[in-house]
Amino acid sequence: MRLHRRAVTAIVAVGATALVVIFQALDEPAPSRSAAAAAATSAAPTRSLTEQEKDLLHDAEDKLMRSCMKARGFDMWAVPRRPLPEDRDFPYVIDDVMWASRHGYGTDIYAQRDRLRRSDPNRRYFTGLPPAERQRALDALHGERSARQLKVRTPNGMTVGRADDGCIAQAQEKLYGDLDVWFRVTTMTDALTEMRGRQVLADTGFAESVKNWSTCMGAKGFRFPDPYEARAAFTKPDKPAARAEEVRTAVAEARCASSSGLSDTIRRLDRQYGERLRGAYSGEVNTRLRLELAALGRAGSLVQTG
Numbered sequence: 001m002r003l004h005r006r007a008v009t010a011i012v013a014v015g016a017t018a019l020v021v022i023f024q025a026l027d028e029p030a031p032s033r034s035a036a037a038a039a040a041t042s043a044a045p046t047r048s049l050t051e052q053e054k055d056l057l058h059d060a061e062d063k064l065m066r067s068c069m070k071a072r073g074f075d076m077w078a079v080p081r082r083p084l085p086e087d088r089d090f091p092y093v094i095d096d097v098m099w100a101s102r103h104g105y106g107t108d109i110y111a112q113r114d115r116l117r118r119s120d121p122n123r124r125y126f127t128g129l130p131p132a133e134r135q136r137a138l139d140a141l142h143g144e145r146s147a148r149q150l151k152v153r154t155p156n157g158m159t160v161g162r163a164d165d166g167c168i169a170q171a172q173e174k175l176y177g178d179l180d181v182w183f184r185v186t187t188m189t190d191a192l193t194e195m196r197g198r199q200v201l202a203d204t205g206f207a208e209s210v211k212n213w214s215t216c217m218g219a220k221g222f223r224f225p226d227p228y229e230a231r232a233a234f235t236k237p238d239k240p241a242a243r244a245e246e247v248r249t250a251v252a253e254a255r256c257a258s259s260s261g262l263s264d265t266i267r268r269l270d271r272q273y274g275e276r277l278r279g280a281y282s283g284e285v286n287t288r289l290r291l292e293l294a295a296l297g298r299a300g301s302l303v304q305t306g
Helices: 002-016 033-041 053-071 097-103 107-119 121-128 131-142 167-176 179-202 206-218 229-236 245-260 263-278 282-304
Strands: 149-153 157-161
Touching: 033 053, 053 131, 053 282, 097 107, 097 245, 107 121, 107 229, 121 206, 131 167, 149 179, 157 167, 167 179, 167 282, 179 206, 179 263, 179 282, 206 229, 206 245, 206 263, 229 245, 245 263, 263 282
Parallel strands: none
Antiparallel strands: 149 157
8 A cells, every 4th residue: 555655654754753852961969870760660650641740851852952052062053842833743644634725735734844843053163163163063063983872773673873072962861860771772662653653654554544544535525545645745845736626635634533433443543553563572661661760760850940
């Protein structure tokens, strides 16, 4: 099915869109390695992080990284976790009629992203440095090649590595504790998003629901075999489409997602495969959450210091 291969690419892209932000080194005491080890063996957390708590952890890490970069002779600027609050992820199908009526397939948000990217002070700062200084700044941020390398093999078979002496790594160690543990569990759990997406897209129930969705779209005058084809028709940069037509098609997509049962199928499959993966990798999932919950107090203190 055409949607499978192409939509996986979209899901991978969503998972990879972390802004390169810059944090590090205040005098806030870091949790010890023994504390991190104790956290890894304690009982499973009873709740998840709220969006506000995720923002707080991001802001604290950002502050730590910027402080580290400043100490190494480089200026960096804060980057919010969600610079565009209206920017949403619809990895399978747009199913929010209100959002579709305002943003269509999100081409207006793509344009805002591009403007943010071009005006980003960190990007302009790095590109404005002489080549030798730029490399020194990148080494300060990401770590030296000669540094100790952390490596993790993800559940989907990829090997991910990083140096342990850059400002990103040092900020995370200061906030979360044992860097080796933090890097392992975040790398492993981040990979589960793509794996879950692949499993949903490969499920025969998903394929059947997409057929129903396509029939619904056809009855409204839109001939698309799957949501990916509909989205691609309006998001190709070399073939801009009329804004009104984009919105009209996206609204039809969202309505058909509901009436055809595709949204219900996606929610069921996404929950089913998500629970299986979280169960299979419960050690990594629970350890990550414990470290994040334990870091909230430190994060609050860091952010409050201004």
